[in-house]
Structures are given as structure tokens and as C-alpha cells.
Amino acid sequence: MNCVKKRLGLLSVMTLMGLACLAPQRVSAAETPYNPQETAQTQAPQNPTPQAAEAPAPTPTIKLNKTKKSLERDDKLKLRAKVRNSSTKKIIWKSSRKRVATVDKRGVVTAKDKGKTTITATIAGTDIKAECVVTVKNYVTMWVKTTGYCNCSSCAGQWAGAATASGTRPRENHTIAVDKRIIPLGTKVRIGDETYVAEDTGGAIKGNKIDVYYASHGKAMAHGVKYQKIRVYI
Numbered sequence: 001m002n003c004v005k006k007r008l009g010l011l012s013v014m015t016l017m018g019l020a021c022l023a024p025q026r027v028s029a030a031e032t033p034y035n036p037q038e039t040a041q042t043q044a045p046q047n048p049t050p051q052a053a054e055a056p057a058p059t060p061t062i063k064l065n066k067t068k069k070s071l072e073r074d075d076k077l078k079l080r081a082k083v084r085n086s087s088t089k090k091i092i093w094k095s096s097r098k099r100v101a102t103v104d105k106r107g108v109v110t111a112k113d114k115g116k117t118t119i120t121a122t123i124a125g126t127d128i129k130a131e132c133v134v135t136v137k138n139y140v141t142m143w144v145k146t147t148g149y150c151n152c153s154s155c156a157g158q159w160a161g162a163a164t165a166s167g168t169r170p171r172e173n174h175t176i177a178v179d180k181r182i183i184p185l186g187t188k189v190r191i192g193d194e195t196y197v198a199e200d201t202g203g204a205i206k207g208n209k210i211d212v213y214y215a216s217h218g219k220a221m222a223h224g225v226k227y228q229k230i231r232v233y234i
Contacts, residue, residue: 060086062123068133071101071111072231079107079132081121090124101134114138114234139190139231144208146191148223149177150216164200170213177202177211183232190231 065080081091093103097117103109109119114136122129149155151170156162164170165177166185176189177200183189187198191212205211210230214220 058085060084060123060126060128062086062091062121062128062130064121064130064132066132068135069109070135070137071109072137072233073111073113073139075111075136077109077111077134079103079109079119079121081107081130083123086123086126086128088124092122092124094120094122096120100136109134111136137188137233139233141229141231142208143227143229144210146210146212146223146226146228148214148220149202149211150214150220152217154217155220166199168199170200172213172215172219175199175213177205177213179205179207179209182208183210188233190233191228 061084063082065082066077069077071077079093083089083091091107093105093107095101095103095109095117096119097115098112100113100115100117101109101111101119103119107121109132111134116133116135119132119134120129121131151161153160164175165180168175173194174197176191176196176198178185178187178189178198180198180201183198185198185201189196189198189210191210196212200211200213202211212220212223214223
């Protein structure tokens, strides 16, 4: 009988030990296995730093080599446009008054008649533009006889040293004496490469004859007598 009790007691102890082994065991934080990926995900910032916004593209610009120009009838002018910060270099050319001057697709301006016009160069597909104001002078041509004079007594007689018929002081490369019935006083006249103003008259200046003023008698005499084709601006 005692032998049976001992066996039953031993069996109970073994049963309790087996149940203890099967029970879940608590693992401390210190004993948790290290997982690099899990650690990186845990430490990763929740709100990443936003990237800086890209700078805006520069604004296209256009500039002409001339902003204003004076031309004579039939003269030509080549305008050049400088375009920056644009994907296209195509230029649209336009004249505000084609009667005064025209412009072709290459920017070549042709003067037509007296007046003013605005030549506009616009970057294609935009409203970005540059302008040049063109003034056109009209003229008539005529053949005249030219001589020289100065303000001395030999040339001007009793009016030596006096002002011109317009009330101005005569100036070299500027003043001419004309027959005001042919060329009105104040009119600009092109003789050779110089542009003069009709400011004076003279007793011997009749019809298609012009006296060109010089600062000295020697220069006036050196002019001699010439027959020249002139432009009279009207």
C-alpha cells in the first residue's frame, strides 16, 4: 500500500512539472531579439522635410538695336531684335502706318512718305514686344546753281555783319540764302552730304540759285560756281 502511494505522489509531481513547462513564459524587454529593419522603421521621422520649390523661369525679353530713327523717302533701315529667355526666336514685325514706312519679316524698314510710324517687334506666341519710332522726311529734287558768300562787305555790302533775313546769325554748314519764292525760309535743304536751312535771301539770288554761307571770305571764294542736284524737304 505504501508503495502505491509513493508512485502516485511521484506521478503527481511529474505531471505538475510538465504543466509548468507547457505554460507561456514572459520575455523581458532586455531579452527581445534585435531587428534592424524594425528599429529603422520605428526611428524614421513621420513628417519628412519638404523640398524647396523650384525657382520660376525667367521672363522672356526682346530689345531692338534702335528705338527711334529719322529716314528720308526710299531709305532703308535694318532693325535687329535681341531675344532672351525664350524658347522661340521667331519675331513678328509690324508697322503702325504702312503709308509712312513698311517692314518685312526680316526687320528691314522701307521709308515711303512723310510722317511717323511705330515699328513693332513681337516674340511669336507672346505679347512681349519692342518698338522703334520711325520719322520719314519727304523731299523734292531740283538742279540749282550754288555759290559761296560770307558776312563781309565784299559779299554782303551794306548788310555786312547783319543778321539773316530770318533774324538769325549765319552759321557755316548751316545757313544758305535762297529765293523764298522757290524755297520758303525755314526749309531744310540737302546739298551734297550737308543739310542746310534756308535762312537768308539776297538781291542776286533769283530762281534756282543758292548762296552757301562760309565763315571766311577765302572759303566763300573757294566754293566757286557749281551746278548741283539738291533735295528740298517738304
